[in-house]
Amino acid sequence: MSAERVARASVTTRTDLLAAGVSLILEKGYNQCGIDEILKSVGVHKGSFYHFFKSKEDFGLQVVDYYAEYRLTNLADHLNDEDYPPLERLRRFFEEACRRHQSLGYRKGCLFGNLGQELADQSEAFRMRLEEVLVEYRRKIACCLREAQKAGGLRADFDADRLAGFCLNSWEGAVLRMKVAKNFEPLEDFLFLMFETVLKTSPTDAASLPEPCPRR
Incomplete structure (x- = not known):
């Protein structure tokens, strides 16, 4: 995969995580929304989450x-x-x-x-x-x-x-x-x-x- 496609996929993954966060936080609240649930909704591993967010x-x-x-x-x-x-x-x-x-x-x-x-x-x-x-x-x-x-x-x-x-x-x-x-x-x-x-x-x-x- 080219560097450009990797970068594009990376941006898409981050956006998908944020969009999932909006949906789940609106539905359940911040404290009741777990990282594992967010990852499952997007279909990515925990390493991807910590690549984008501290x-x-x-x-x-x-x-x-x-x-x-x-x-x-x-x-x-x-x-x-x-x-x-x-x-x-x-x-x-x-x-x-x-x-x-x-x-x-x-x-x-x-x-x-x-x-x-x-x-x-x-x-x-x-x-x-x-x-x-x-x-x-x-x-x-x-x-x-x-x-x-x-x-x-x-x-x-x-x-x-x-x-x-x-x-x-x-x-x-x-x-x-x-x-x-x-x-x-x-x-x-x-x-x-x-x-x-x-x-x-x-x-x-x-x-x-x-x-x-x-x-x-």
């Missing part, structure tokens, strides 16, 4: 990176779609995510939210990496909201960063509630309240709303 924690962190790259690219694709106004781009992103969760029977949830609940108090490395990913989500959403403000579709006096954080936090809470309720209602509530109430406030409504609380 430890299970290193593997888990690379799973986060792998999944984050995919999800953040998907978010960027939606938010950069100039065929739609900024707020419609954001809504379409969340609507697609809702359909994905519905197709899964309201199981599994969000990898980042799941790992945050499971590991944030156990592993500083996981906590910090998950926070980095969620901050990047918030940054991209805030950029979209600023674009909406510039276009006149959203109150200009809103703090876009703070509003983006509220949007993301509300979504993660809705996904958690969805897993418990096993139905669409929490996601529907999120879509309605976020896009028909919070983000639908027009500049003419500003005088009727209270001032936002100051940051601490």
Whole structure:
């Protein structure tokens, strides 16, 4: 086998392991997901695992990176779609995510939210990496909201960063509630309240709303 084919096979094996990690961690959680189970699902030996990953924690962190790259690219694709106004781009992103969760029977949830609940108090490395990913989500959403403000579709006096954080936090809470309720209602509530109430406030409504609380 040529060096090029070996390198290509190596990349494929690593990708297969990471994809299996995403699937199994979403299904069972990090602590309940064993290395042997991951290897069996891909059909490779333990030596292959330690060729790519120093430890299970290193593997888990690379799973986060792998999944984050995919999800953040998907978010960027939606938010950069100039065929739609900024707020419609954001809504379409969340609507697609809702359909994905519905197709899964309201199981599994969000990898980042799941790992945050499971590991944030156990592993500083996981906590910090998950926070980095969620901050990047918030940054991209805030950029979209600023674009909406510039276009006149959203109150200009809103703090876009703070509003983006509220949007993301509300979504993660809705996904958690969805897993418990096993139905669409929490996601529907999120879509309605976020896009028909919070983000639908027009500049003419500003005088009727209270001032936002100051940051601490």
